[in-house]
Structure formats: C-alpha cells, structure tokens
Amino acid sequence: MNGAEILVNTLLSGGIDVCFANPGTSEMHFVAALDRYPRMRCVLGLFEGVVTGAADGYYRMAGKPASTLLHLGPGLANGLSALHNAMKASSGIVNVVGDHASWHLQYDAPLTSDVDGIARPVSHWLKRSHAPDDVGRHAAEAIEAANGRPGAIATLILPGDAAWNEAGTPLRFDPATSAAPHRQPLAPRADAIDAAARALLSGQPAALFLGGAALTAKAMEIVGRIVAKTGARPFSQTFAARVERGAGRVAAERLPYPVDHAVEVLKPYRHIVTVQASQPVGFFAYPGKPSVLSHPEAEIHPLCGLQEDVVAALEALAEAVGAAGVQPVRAMRAEAALPTGALNPLAIAQALAALMPEDAVVVDEAITGGFSSYPLTATAAPHDWLQNMGGSIGFAPPVATGAALGAPGRPVICLTGDGSAMYSLQALWTQARESLHVVTLVFSNRTYQILKMEFAGVGAGEPGPSALAMMNLDRPDLNWVKMGEGMGVPSTRVTTAEELCTALSRALSAEGPSLIEVML
Amino acid sequence: MNGAEILVNTLLSGGIDVCFANPGTSEMHFVAALDRYPRMRCVLGLFEGVVTGAADGYYRMAGKPASTLLHLGPGLANGLSALHNAMKASSGIVNVVGDHASWHLQYDAPLTSDVDGIARPVSHWLKRSHAPDDVGRHAAEAIEAANGRPGAIATLILPGDAAWNEAGTPLRFDPATSAAPHRQPLAPRADAIDAAARALLSGQPAALFLGGAALTAKAMEIVGRIVAKTGARPFSQTFAARVERGAGRVAAERLPYPVDHAVEVLKPYRHIVTVQASQPVGFFAYPGKPSVLSHPEAEIHPLCGLQEDVVAALEALAEAVGAAGVQPVRAMRAEAALPTGALNPLAIAQALAALMPEDAVVVDEAITGGFSSYPLTATAAPHDWLQNMGGSIGFAPPVATGAALGAPGRPVICLTGDGSAMYSLQALWTQARESLHVVTLVFSNRTYQILKMEFAGVGAGEPGPSALAMMNLDRPDLNWVKMGEGMGVPSTRVTTAEELCTALSRALSAEGPSLIEVML
The missing domain is CATH 3.40.50.1220 (TPP-binding domain)
Incomplete structure (x- = not known):
C-alpha cells in the first residue's frame, strides 16, 4: 500500500466517505486510489473555495467531517477564507493538502510555497507526513481532531513522495480499531x-x-x-x-x-x-x-x-430554576398568504414562509435582501437555517452544495446577494454535476448595499462618485440567468412577487439544482 | 488628515495612482478618501483574486507597482494565490489590507483572523500601522520595498482606527520628498x-x-x-x-x-x-x-x-567573449497563412501568428491548448508574452485585466483553458466595467487535460472512472458564451479555424473586451 491508499483507507475506516476535491499533479496518487476505494465519494469543485465551503456545509448537516483534497499552497490559499468561516462555525474538516515531494522543495519550483504557514491561521491541528509510514497515524489523529467537540480544522500536508511510496511496514495503523469515536462532550460545570x-x-x-x-x-x-x-x-x-x-x-x-x-x-x-x-x-x-x-x-x-x-x-x-414540568411556548404554523406585486425583502420573506417545505435547509447569505426572511419564517414549516459565522463573503453557494450532500433528500434553499454570489459562483457547476436539489435565490440589487449602510455607519460622510463606484455593481449589470445556465443550472429571472412564487414552487418540486434571479 | 487620507496621499506622492480594490466596512475611510483624491484610479474586482492578479499584470506592463485594497484576513486570503504568482514573478505590489479597529480585535468577532499570519507567506515586507501617525512612514517604506529590485510584495495592514482617526501631528511624512525612486540595480560582479x-x-x-x-x-x-x-x-x-x-x-x-x-x-x-x-x-x-x-x-x-x-x-x-561588433540573428517576420478546417492547438497558433497586431500583449495560461502558440508566434509582429511563474491556476484573466491598465492602447490577448479560467472568471466583469481591450480565448476541451498527462507522468497507472471524474469537466458542459455575456463581455463560440480567424480579427479591431470560446 502506498501512502495515498493508506490515507483513503484510513479516512473510510474513520467514517469519512465524502471528499471534496480540486486535485493537481501532486495529488494524482490520491485520485488514483479512489478507483480502488469506490466507497469514497469524491466531489469535484472547480475552485477551492467551493471545496472547503462544501466541507463546511456537509459537516453542519451530516454532523461529521468530510475530507478535502487541495493542490499545494495556492490550492489551499484559494480555500482559506471558506476554512475561516468553517473554523468560526466549529465545523470539523479533514483538510488534505498535497505538497511537492520532499526532495523537490529545496529547488524552489514555481508552486513551492510555505504550505504550513498558509495553513496555520485556519488550522486547529496541522501535521505534515514525511513518509508513507506516517500517513495512517496522522490521518487517524486528523480524523479524531476534526470529530472533536467543537469540530476542528485538521490539516494534513501530504508530500508527493509520502503519497506514492510504499509503506515500509505493513499498515501500522489498524483500520479496524481506528474508527475515531466522536469525542464525548464534557459534563456541565x-x-x-x-x-x-x-x-x-x-x-x-x-x-x-x-x-x-x-x-x-x-x-x-x-x-x-x-x-x-x-x-x-x-x-x-x-x-x-x-x-x-x-x-x-x-x-x-x-x-x-x-x-x-x-x-x-x-x-x-x-x-x-x-x-x-x-x-x-x-x-x-x-x-x-x-x-x-x-x-x-x-x-x-x-x-x-x-x-x-x-x-x-x-x-x-x-x-x-424549577422549570422541570413547565410547558414551553412553541411557534405556531402560520398559513402565510402568497405575496403579490413588487419584489422587495418583505415579499421575498413572505414567499419563503409560504412555500418552504418541511425539512428544508436554508443557507442564508442574503444580507440586505434577506433581512426580513429570518423573522418571517419563524412560523414556516420546520426547517434548518445555516448562517455565516466567519463573515467571509461567498459563503452560501459552496455551503449549500455541501449541505445538500450532508442532508440527502432534503431541499436546500440558498439565499444570496448578487455581490456575495460572485465570490463563489463556481459552486453552481458542482450542484449541477452532482444533481443536488439546491434552489439558489440571487437577490439582484446591483450593489454592495450593505457597504452603503456601513459607509454611513463608520462615519465616512457622504459617498461621492469615486466611492460609489466601489459599491455599485452596475456598469455592466450582471446576468445571473446566463451565468447559471453557463454552468448547467436551469435559471430564471423574476421581476414580480407572483413570478417569484411560481418559480420557487416549481424549483422546490423539481429535482436537481436551479437558480432564480430575483430582481430588486 | 486621517490615516486613510495620508495613505492615499502618500501612494500618489510615491507614484502609485492605480488601486485594485474589493473593500469592506473596515476600508470605508480609504474609499471615502478616493473622492478627495480623484487622481487615484480605483478599479473594483468582484473577487480578491482578480484584485491581486490585476496588480501583478499591471506591474509587469507599467513597470511600477499598483496598490490593492483588501478586506481583512479573508479578503487577503482570497487574493493569496495570485500574490503567490506575483511573488514568483517578482512583481512589486503595495498590498493594503484592512483590519478591525485595534480595540475590537480582543473580542474575536466573526471576521477577526490572524491577518499578519495569512500575509507572511506571500509578503517580502509586512507592517501594521497601529495609529494614523504611523501610516505615512509605513506607506513610504512599502512603496520603496515594492519598487525594489526585484519588485516585492509589501503588505501594509491598516486597522480601522488607524484609518479613521486624525493624525496627531501634521503629516510627518513629507509627500514632496517621498516619491520613492526606483532603487538602482547593483553593478554586475x-x-x-x-x-x-x-x-x-x-x-x-x-x-x-x-x-x-x-x-x-x-x-x-x-x-x-x-x-x-x-x-x-x-x-x-x-x-x-x-x-x-x-x-x-x-x-x-x-x-x-x-x-x-x-x-x-x-x-x-x-x-x-x-x-x-x-x-x-x-x-x-x-x-x-x-x-x-x-x-x-x-x-x-x-x-x-x-x-x-x-x-x-x-x-x-x-x-x-569578443562579441562587441557581432550582429545577432533576429527573427524574421513570416507571413503566416490563415488556418482552415478543424480547430486544434496548431490551428490556434497559426491564427495567432497571423493576426496578432504589433504591440499586442499576450497573457498565456493556455496549458495544453496553447502548447504550439509560443513557438509559432516567434515570427509574428513584435509583442510581449506574459506567463505564470507561480503555477497557481486562474492566472490569466486577472493578469490580463491589470496588463491592459498597465499598457494603455495596447491590445491584450488572454489565452486560457476552460479549467483554468473557472478559477478567476470574475475578472471578465472588471474588463467590461473598465472597457479594457482584452480578447479572451477560452480553449474549451472540457477537461483538465494537463492532469491526464500528469497522471501518467507520476506513474499513477491507468485512471479508472472515479479518477477520470476528477479530471473531466463534462457533466455538465460549461458554456463560456453565456458566462462571458453574464458579466457583460461580448462573447462568441467558434468551432472551425475560419470562425476563429473571423472572430479574432473582429475582436482585435473592436474596442473593449470580448471572449471567444474555442471548441476543441
């Protein structure tokens, strides 16, 4: 067994059977190992922020880590901000990063970088396997760390030679005993x-x-x-x-x-x-x-x-406090009327409240376009609501992708602004490839609306033309229908509340992904 | 003057009049200062990899640094891999990163991160301004570092309070004497x-x-x-x-x-x-x-x-060696015939060789689709050719964007694969907004073709279906015409050499950006 095979084998033994990946040359032996371990579901992202963001969403819904597979320092760097969000949300991830073979590093080839240094700010646990004999033990430690309470980002750096060389001894790490149990929570104080x-x-x-x-x-x-x-x-x-x-x-x-x-x-x-x-x-x-x-x-x-x-x-x-037998107040199901007329945050919220099916998973990065959606869905059918705890923008499309994989059979509703979605639009392609039931609502107001509020909030005065040019997304307008279709996601644009309701109903009852551009 | 104004003022005094930006709340005072210093051309990117990659391309053509403006650790993280490429190419950049106000950091708010730690692996020079009185001096040092030989990444971290507070003393740093001269090169040994x-x-x-x-x-x-x-x-x-x-x-x-x-x-x-x-x-x-x-x-x-x-x-x-009076052999202009028939790397190279106008700037990340283009254009009209020295994929569209700004009046030809371009497609929007004459050729072979070669090269054997799924970009096919148009760039698809020549001629004689999806 080579190091890559030991890694895949150990991940599977440790209960990790989903890998979000954007591999390169130095990761090809991991990719080759996938053919020998078909139980590992490997999901391709066309940008690494999709990979790491999906791993975050997967953990939140599945309640267990996925692994990633990233290409060297730059691949890790592209996934860094979604790891930041995952870290702030205490999502566990076994974050696998390839590196050059150990003997190649001294030559400072183009892709040589300080992988450990790039990983450190977003890793609770960080190790580098110097040889294939390290890999099983390191992978087991990473799985245990990721499964900890709270969940942790466990980054394992795997140089090419540690992946492709055969282990010198029979697998030291016994997969039969390796399945790292979820660490038990501590008793309250x-x-x-x-x-x-x-x-x-x-x-x-x-x-x-x-x-x-x-x-x-x-x-x-x-x-x-x-x-x-x-x-x-x-x-x-x-x-x-x-x-x-x-x-x-x-x-x-x-x-x-x-x-x-x-x-x-x-x-x-x-x-x-x-x-x-x-x-x-x-x-x-x-x-x-x-x-x-x-x-x-x-x-x-x-x-x-x-x-x-x-x-x-x-x-x-x-x-x-003597509340043992007390009855709590529970939200009542309010039969919400469908909105009509102009599209605005309130109409969007009403449409969601009325149409969200039971067990929906909402991934919310709507920012200004969605301020009303959270309170108005308090009486909707029971559902899960996922938010961005790290503040790094572009959170929603990748997390929605991973959430759909982590909660099979449950529809995922991804609420995102046009400004936000531009950071991670590549996630749409993965949704299409994996036929995930993700309904993406892009709130298209052609502006970083939140920044206009913040500009006032920080006391920066009144924005002039140069400042406004940094906050408006017009010139040219983005067309989300074209971008969604360009990545294989059926897409439509709505300009009234009635159109939104029709499109949302249709998307929720269809299979696979869809995108609705909500014109504000 | 507040710290943000001192920064913009110092940048201008130091010869830096282009700023590639994706600002957030903590950078709003810098944005506000732009209105008071209209000479600073601030260019918005809808993803930070566009921002930092454009600064790289700008330096290569203008021969002087631009500044960036990035939002906290996650914004920097999104720009990190393009900074890696810039570092390997010795491009000078004054890399400005906002941070929370100093007194806010202790509370570990969502966007709090180790900004210094994230910056270190890609920065030759790194400082944090703790107060507005630091900013002028730090900015001057950063300008000098970025202008060094070789060019350097100079990262200046600007906390919100250092940006918005008034400097306690009159501007210590005198802009009149600050214009950091390009450091003179050393004499040869x-x-x-x-x-x-x-x-x-x-x-x-x-x-x-x-x-x-x-x-x-x-x-x-x-x-x-x-x-x-x-x-x-x-x-x-x-x-x-x-x-x-x-x-x-x-x-x-x-x-x-x-x-x-x-x-x-x-x-x-x-x-x-x-x-x-x-x-x-x-x-x-x-x-x-x-x-x-x-x-x-x-x-x-x-x-x-x-x-x-x-x-x-x-x-x-x-x-x-006694070559003082010797005549060198220079490339002769070869009048290349226009290709006909099927599209393949040779036909693409012939079309480029024949149609590239004098003074074109080629940004090359074509990988397998463009292997023939470099040798066959050796006898084309004189031009500049820019390549990726850091190996981080998604290099071309942002660098082409910055190159166009750094070389006004010169057409930029961006050669990119469909796999590569997906990492940084947001650059197309900036090209449209700034009306840049960038002609993007996307070589659409629906695969990470290079990885199939590398898979064999590293001795990983024969790829099976799971491995191939990580290297093929089909299911679904990407549609670059729709994605380009979705970001406001006129786009067309060509399936024969004749169509390519027609589209390329038209794009090169038009103004503003365009995209040609070259079906392979």
Whole structure:
C-alpha cells in the first residue's frame, strides 16, 4: 500500500466517505486510489473555495467531517477564507493538502510555497507526513481532531513522495480499531449552572444568549421551559452555524446586526447567560461605538462552552430554576398568504414562509435582501437555517452544495446577494454535476448595499462618485440567468412577487439544482 | 488628515495612482478618501483574486507597482494565490489590507483572523500601522520595498482606527520628498562575468538560461551577439514574467515543460550560464525523475541575479567573449497563412501568428491548448508574452485585466483553458466595467487535460472512472458564451479555424473586451 491508499483507507475506516476535491499533479496518487476505494465519494469543485465551503456545509448537516483534497499552497490559499468561516462555525474538516515531494522543495519550483504557514491561521491541528509510514497515524489523529467537540480544522500536508511510496511496514495503523469515536462532550460545570440559575432567579432582567448546539430543536425545548418559567429573553447569535426552527419549535430572537439596534435591545438586561456562545459583540468596530453590546453593568454568566454537553447543562439549569414540568411556548404554523406585486425583502420573506417545505435547509447569505426572511419564517414549516459565522463573503453557494450532500433528500434553499454570489459562483457547476436539489435565490440589487449602510455607519460622510463606484455593481449589470445556465443550472429571472412564487414552487418540486434571479 | 487620507496621499506622492480594490466596512475611510483624491484610479474586482492578479499584470506592463485594497484576513486570503504568482514573478505590489479597529480585535468577532499570519507567506515586507501617525512612514517604506529590485510584495495592514482617526501631528511624512525612486540595480560582479566568459569560450557545449529582464528586447540584442559569437544556445525559463519577442527581435528557445524532454534538450551542455534565473529545475517532482534538469556534470555559472543590472552584465560578457561588433540573428517576420478546417492547438497558433497586431500583449495560461502558440508566434509582429511563474491556476484573466491598465492602447490577448479560467472568471466583469481591450480565448476541451498527462507522468497507472471524474469537466458542459455575456463581455463560440480567424480579427479591431470560446 502506498501512502495515498493508506490515507483513503484510513479516512473510510474513520467514517469519512465524502471528499471534496480540486486535485493537481501532486495529488494524482490520491485520485488514483479512489478507483480502488469506490466507497469514497469524491466531489469535484472547480475552485477551492467551493471545496472547503462544501466541507463546511456537509459537516453542519451530516454532523461529521468530510475530507478535502487541495493542490499545494495556492490550492489551499484559494480555500482559506471558506476554512475561516468553517473554523468560526466549529465545523470539523479533514483538510488534505498535497505538497511537492520532499526532495523537490529545496529547488524552489514555481508552486513551492510555505504550505504550513498558509495553513496555520485556519488550522486547529496541522501535521505534515514525511513518509508513507506516517500517513495512517496522522490521518487517524486528523480524523479524531476534526470529530472533536467543537469540530476542528485538521490539516494534513501530504508530500508527493509520502503519497506514492510504499509503506515500509505493513499498515501500522489498524483500520479496524481506528474508527475515531466522536469525542464525548464534557459534563456541565455545577458552579456555572448555579451561577446562571441565581442570575435568572435574581428578579433582575435577564437574557439568554444562545449559539452552537443550544439552537437545536432538542436544546431549544429546554430553553423554552426555562424562559417560560423565569421570563428571561432568549436571543440567538446574529449568525449561527445551524438553527432548527419553524412551526412546533421553540424560537430564539436573533440579535440584530446593527450595533445601535443590538445595544438598544440588550439594554434592559443585567444578566446574560451565554450558552455555547461568547458574550455579544459587534460584527465590526465603529468610531465612537462599543464593541461589547450588552449593558455596561450587565453580568455575563457562561453556562457552557462548545466542548460541554449543552442538553445536560440546560436540563440542569431548568431543574435549578424549577422549570422541570413547565410547558414551553412553541411557534405556531402560520398559513402565510402568497405575496403579490413588487419584489422587495418583505415579499421575498413572505414567499419563503409560504412555500418552504418541511425539512428544508436554508443557507442564508442574503444580507440586505434577506433581512426580513429570518423573522418571517419563524412560523414556516420546520426547517434548518445555516448562517455565516466567519463573515467571509461567498459563503452560501459552496455551503449549500455541501449541505445538500450532508442532508440527502432534503431541499436546500440558498439565499444570496448578487455581490456575495460572485465570490463563489463556481459552486453552481458542482450542484449541477452532482444533481443536488439546491434552489439558489440571487437577490439582484446591483450593489454592495450593505457597504452603503456601513459607509454611513463608520462615519465616512457622504459617498461621492469615486466611492460609489466601489459599491455599485452596475456598469455592466450582471446576468445571473446566463451565468447559471453557463454552468448547467436551469435559471430564471423574476421581476414580480407572483413570478417569484411560481418559480420557487416549481424549483422546490423539481429535482436537481436551479437558480432564480430575483430582481430588486 | 486621517490615516486613510495620508495613505492615499502618500501612494500618489510615491507614484502609485492605480488601486485594485474589493473593500469592506473596515476600508470605508480609504474609499471615502478616493473622492478627495480623484487622481487615484480605483478599479473594483468582484473577487480578491482578480484584485491581486490585476496588480501583478499591471506591474509587469507599467513597470511600477499598483496598490490593492483588501478586506481583512479573508479578503487577503482570497487574493493569496495570485500574490503567490506575483511573488514568483517578482512583481512589486503595495498590498493594503484592512483590519478591525485595534480595540475590537480582543473580542474575536466573526471576521477577526490572524491577518499578519495569512500575509507572511506571500509578503517580502509586512507592517501594521497601529495609529494614523504611523501610516505615512509605513506607506513610504512599502512603496520603496515594492519598487525594489526585484519588485516585492509589501503588505501594509491598516486597522480601522488607524484609518479613521486624525493624525496627531501634521503629516510627518513629507509627500514632496517621498516619491520613492526606483532603487538602482547593483553593478554586475566582475568574477561572475569572468567565469561565464571562460565557460562560453571553453570549447565545451554551453547554454544560456534566461529570466527576468534578460528577456527584454534590449537585453536579448546583447544575448544575440554573445550567442552568434560563442555558439551557446539560449534558453528562456519555461515560464517567464514578460518576454519581448517577435519579428525583428532576438529569440530564446523556451525550455520544455516535460521533465524528460527538458533533460534531453539540456543533456549536451556542460556549462549553463544563468542570467536573472535560477538553475533549470522541474516544475513538479516525479517518482524516479530528477529535479535538476541539466546534465549531472554541467556547471552552473550565475551571471547576474534579479537585483543586478542585466544589460550591464550582458554587455560586459559580450565584451569579454569578443562579441562587441557581432550582429545577432533576429527573427524574421513570416507571413503566416490563415488556418482552415478543424480547430486544434496548431490551428490556434497559426491564427495567432497571423493576426496578432504589433504591440499586442499576450497573457498565456493556455496549458495544453496553447502548447504550439509560443513557438509559432516567434515570427509574428513584435509583442510581449506574459506567463505564470507561480503555477497557481486562474492566472490569466486577472493578469490580463491589470496588463491592459498597465499598457494603455495596447491590445491584450488572454489565452486560457476552460479549467483554468473557472478559477478567476470574475475578472471578465472588471474588463467590461473598465472597457479594457482584452480578447479572451477560452480553449474549451472540457477537461483538465494537463492532469491526464500528469497522471501518467507520476506513474499513477491507468485512471479508472472515479479518477477520470476528477479530471473531466463534462457533466455538465460549461458554456463560456453565456458566462462571458453574464458579466457583460461580448462573447462568441467558434468551432472551425475560419470562425476563429473571423472572430479574432473582429475582436482585435473592436474596442473593449470580448471572449471567444474555442471548441476543441
């Protein structure tokens, strides 16, 4: 067995059977090994940001890591910003990066680069296999790291000679015993539960600030009991990795994005119990505005972190505040009327609320075009909602691609702005190749609308023509129907709410991918 | 003056009046400053790889750096692989990256990342301005570094508060004296010239291996005299930053890409004089094949490096070998016949050779589709030829964009494969917005053809269906006419040599960008 075969074999033994790939010469032995291990589903992306973003989306829905296969430092570099997003969302990924054969590095060939240096800022775990005998052990460690709580980016650098040389000894790493078990979460800390309970029972206004697995339906049921009993107000992070929500489930209110608005909303609360979330802070800094969004006198009480068992922690808290038998308030299914007339964020939100089928997965990078969609779908059929926790733009199309592979049989709705989608439009081709049921809504307002708001927000004054040229996407207008069709995705343009409803219904009941350009 | 204004002001004073940008919230004060400094031409890219690749192309043609403007760590990450290519080509760039305000970093907001760590592997010079009073001095240093010999990537990290706060003292850095002069090249080393001369006059077979400014027309005239006198064989690097070539100029033979072929070609030579180039090495490593391409007994004689005056070095060498009054052999203009019939790499090369106008700039990432184009255009009208020295794919469309801005009035011909162009197709939009005369030829063979060759080359055996799925770009086919038109670039598809000639003639005589999908 050569190193590449050992790697594929170990990945499969460790439960990793999906590989998102954009290979090059130095990865050809890994590619060759795929023919001998047909159980590994290898999915090609035509740009590495698609590869790493898809691995993020896959983890969020499948609950286990995929691997990647990237070509040297530059291939890794192209996937770096999606790894940043994955890292902030605590998605586990076994990130495999090829490198030149060890003896070739000294010659500084064109593609020679500091692969370790490029990987370090986005890797929790990072190793380089110097020989085929290293590969099995390193791969097992990477699988274990990626499967940790929280999930981790585990980058394994595989030089060509470590991939193509035969291992000197019979496979040292025994695949039969290698299947790295998901690391068990830690038990919650009693002192944290006591402190949170005292805060919620203090009589002073209190809020919960929820992230991570606190936003699963199961955990939110317990949150609902705590809230019903204590009157605490439940907020979710402004951007969360995955929220199980909709009719029949307990809802948390999304903390607003604008700093002033968030500060106003949090102002009354003297206690904030954080659950798998850090304290609420601003997305950006602004002159003269605070970074910390809670009231200056508010006390922060961390109930549990990402490495702890959130259900156990919430159950213990519910018990401590006397909410054991309390009934939570669950969202009711609201039969939403279909919107008519002009297209705007409200009409889009109404269309989604009315038409989203049960079990839909929404990947949300709509930014200004989608501000209304989240609140208005709180009463839609139960669904999952995935957001960008790292802020690197171009998040949605790759994550939607991976989410579809991680949640077979569930339709994925990808909400994206025209500005955002341009960063990662290549994902559409992978959706077409893999026949994934992803419905992409591109909100086409021909501007980085958010930047116009931010320009004012940072006190930069009134934009003149030169500044506006950096924020408008007109001259020329983008045509998403052509771009989608150019990558094999059936695409249509809608200019009224009625057209949107028709197109969305059709796309959701069809098979395979489709794109709807929503003209705003 | 705030820090952002000081930066723009200093850039202009230092001769930098083009900024390729994809800004975000933390860069809004730089954007606002553009309105007050209309002399700065700010060019928007809809993906950061376009921004940094364009800065590379601009430097190669303008001979001076542009600046970039990138949004935090993830924006930088998206531009990283094009910076890798620029670094390998010794292109100077003042690479400006925003960051959160200093006091915001401690809160680990979504976009917080290790910006310095991400920048380090692709930066020769790297500083962070902690306050507006730092900015002028840092910017001047960055300009000087980028203008060095060789050109350098100078990354300046600009936190939001350093951009928006007023400088505490009147501009410390005086723009009147700041215009960083191009650093003068070093004088050539006499011992290196003596050694090279002895090698060329030894009677043993000798070759020249040329890179950098040795491939300018002026330097090649001297190379031509040396070659005519000594019988040494002149090779250029397989990939060079910029070659001035065509009819009336002295040509160097391109060292072949395949290792076996290059080894065979270099086998006779016992002396290799390198001129602004390292010794010839393989692009990739292959099992059982050498990294060093020259004969094991060949001696390498470095004549001069990138920091030295190549014209002075070559003149001294010509003098030393007695070639002072010798006439070089120059390429004759061959009137090429227009190709007819089926489209293949030869027909493409013939069409280019016949139709390329004088002063064209060719940006070449055609890979397998363009292997014949370089040799067959040696006798075309004089032109410049730009290649990818870093090997990171997606090189051509962004570099063509910047080259057009760096060489106003000259048509740019961008040769790219369908696989390659997918990495950076967003560049087409910038070409349309800026009305750049870039003619993009996409060689559409629906495969990573080079990988099929490399698969065999690394001894990975015969690809089966899983391996082939990673190398074929079919299912679905890409449609470049639709994608080009979707970004506002007039696009057409050609299926015969005649159609190619018609479309190429039309595109070259038109204004603005166009795309020709060449079906192979």
